[in-house]
Amino acid sequence: MAAGTVRDMPGPAARDELFAAIRAARVGGAFWLPPVTGRPRIILAPRHRAQARAMDAALGRRAAGEGHVLQRTRDPWSSLATAELVMADADDEIAALALIAGVPVRLFGQGRFGDAAQGACPDAVLRHLCLDTLYRDPFTDRPATASDAVLLLAFWRTGIDANRPIAAATGMAWWKRRAIRQFLWAPRHRPLRFVSAIGKGADAIAAWPSRTDERSVSTARAAGRHVALVEDGFLRSNGLGSALHRPWSITLDWQAAHFDASHPSDLEHLLATAHFDPATRARAAALRQAIVACGIGKYGVDPGDASDASVGRSHRRVLAIGQVRNDVSVRLGGCGLDEPIDLLRAVRRCEPDAEIWYRPHPDVEAGFRDGAIPDALALNHVDRVVRGGSLRSLMAGVDAVHVVTSLAGFEALLVGREVVAHGLPFYAGWSLTRDMVPHPRRKRCLSLDELIAGALILYPRYLDPHTQLPCGPEILVSRLAGTKPVHNPTTWLRNLQGHIIRSRYKIPER
Incomplete structure (x- = not known):
């Protein structure tokens, strides 16, 4: 990161806070390198041979052999973890890291972080971090602070x-x-x-x-x-x-x-175990609002219709979400509903008087996966088979969403719909869904934002499509908002294959 200047020198309290954050994160220097082997007690970081001889002389005979030359191809923090003394050039970054880590430092020569006569200077390190260095956020290209940089590097x-x-x-x-x-x-x-x-x-x-x-x-x-x-x-x-x-x-x-x-x-x-503090819950709430506002789902933007089409209806309408035949999630968490038609039968038994809409799985509709149910067979159990359009619009027009293990149930929770789980997806069993099968282990009651914090913030990994750097979910949501899928020769060929399969098996076009 490189960019926005902090003009005023922070005071001692801010310095201590920043140093503590860097220590906790163990960032600075080439922290991404592999750790050292062994447990060095005295670290020598000479810049040239004369300095190396001066360091050896300073150690004296009694400490001869105890000094370990800094391995600059290794993570410096792994060396500092056991160090009792660092001997370094006054302009060497390891001197600054040692000061931040609280390891005694003996300097040689003069440089950014002190001099041999007066010793190392913590305020010189602070000045280097906050006044002499500029920071920019790599995702937004906006000015950032040293604290922002520490958080991202951590x-x-x-x-x-x-x-x-x-x-x-x-x-x-x-x-x-x-x-x-x-x-x-x-x-x-x-x-x-x-x-x-x-x-x-x-x-x-x-x-x-x-x-x-x-x-x-x-x-x-x-x-x-x-x-x-x-x-x-x-x-x-x-x-x-x-x-x-x-x-x-x-x-x-x-x-x-x-x-x-x-x-x-x-x-x-x-x-089941995480403590979701107020800041994490607030972050999850903001993420949920952004996802809903942008219409982001697993496969990108699906803006739908923000209006609630269930208002004013006197009858109950529910949506059954189709899945792929032999999908591993159904096999391991479907609780016996192995065939796509099994869900439709279960929904009709559960909702005998409701109007039931059935939405086939997009991979099945695209011709990429098995599990198509002929409309004539589906209509023995449901009132309507719905294709095309937005899943978000369909959710706005129903009172509840029925799933086996589909992620659509999680998306339905985000937009405030009742979710009936006939299987055991990851979001069931936390008091947020109506579970047709009780979960044998999950006993904790979570709020929706706690579920989002775990499932969307703390558990997955994300890459920014623009910079290719690891990022948080907020960055990916902002990138996906308003964008369309980018097709390349491979996806065009895959789509052609899907079209041929749909034609062969007479799957209606979406």
């Missing part, structure tokens, strides 16, 4: 540290691999490898659940290897994944896929 460091153990990935479609490399980036001896099976990977590997054998995952974990399951995020991109539109969000779970109701996932644990 966010990036968290992602890098989480990625460090992952050396290989499996089950990743060829057209997703560039994005997966970006999501899982960390400095490594060799780039992230894509392997054909978990058995050919490293001690920690990322796997796409629907393209990876479940037994191999269990076997690898039983052998002590770590497997992170990767899925599309809940705000994914501007276009269908089945149409080969690249993802701008993923989830990475070390326990189970978020849709696997038979096992607790990282997301479930987060929702």
